[in-house]
Amino acid sequence: MSTDQQGPGAPESAEPRALRVGLIGAGIQGSRTPAMHRAEGAAQGIALRYDLLDTDLMDPPGPAIGALLDRAEAEGYAGLNITFPYKKAVMAELDALSEGARRVGAVNTVVFRDGRRFGHNTDRWGFAEGLARGLPGAGMGCVLLLGAGGAGGAVAHALVGAGAERLLIADMSAEAAAALAASINAHDPGRAEVAPDLAAAAAQADGIVNATPMGMAKLPGAAIDLSLLDPRHWVADIVYFPLETALLAAARARGCRTLSGAGMAVFQAVRAFELFTGKTPDAARMRATFESMGA
Ligand code: NAD
DSSP states (O other), X not given: OOTTOOOTTSOOOSOTTSEEEEEEXXXXXXOSHHHHHHHHHHHTTOOEEEEEEEGGGSSSSSOOHHHHHHHHHHTTOOEEEEXXXXXXXXXXXXXXXXXXXXXXXXXXXXXXXXXXXXXXXXXXXHHHHHHHHHSTTOOOSEEEEEOOSHHHHHHHHHHHHTTOSEEEEXXXXXXXXXXXXXXXXXXXXXXXEEOSOHHHHHHHOSEEEEOSXXXXXXXXXXXXXXXXXXXXXXXXXXXXXXXXXXXXXHHHHHTOEEEOTHHHHHHHHHHHHHHHHSSOOOHHHHHHHHHHTOO
């Protein structure tokens, strides 16, 4: 067990008054989120303890999210980040949801306050903020989204919130694409549609966003034929391991404006830090911590 593998059931901390927060998820040892929170807390003089609650390493592995939340709350945690596979399941354990979390149908940040549990989705805000800062003025007439899974849902709602007039959604699972389009259209009728033909969709799109796992170190390649990229497209990827995916490399070679997955990863943490501590973090400092952890 690693030294930061603390959490519900762990011995009392040497810093009893530290603000305790953490990340619950399966297989999270490589996450850069703890380092961003710890470094920002230290820079602001906040005694903050960020624990990795890796459910793969618990005995038995994969406990129910409700039991984990009960124990964390009883032990005085101020809040938790939540990741795979608990982002939807955790919603049943909360007292209130932010508008963003309700729309996306997933929670990645829980705040414990006054005996109540509040759920937020900072992935949605994180992608939107990264897009606004990294690709200012990006055309929003028509956007092609590749991937309608957990992260794709947050991205889709962020894109519509950022003004996408038409959102074309492609996924190897037709059901996933249709479900996400329906979720968007429930709030913004007529904005989203399933895109069964990638060539036709790319021809109409101003921008293309990858929210599939394609391009990750363990899944090399891209979810779209790279010859469909055109210099007029802006291209964003949310994969961040590696930051330079085949999609982004090809897009840059074609002269497209591009955005890496770092923005979403950093800004989801920026917003979560604010929710946990009530303090405004220095986003550039958190990004520097993220980047210091390797490409
Ligand atoms: P997920 O498994 O919930 O969803 C992935 C979706 O992509 C699925 O619906 C799947 O059917 C679809 N898909 C896979 N390959 C495809 C292909 N070739 N063509 C079309 N569709 C395809 O995963 P997720 O939680 O949504 O995460 C997706 C990726 O996003 C992760 O691998 C991770 O790299 C990245 N991510 C980044 C951030 C960030 O902060 N930057 C946050 C979360 C996830």
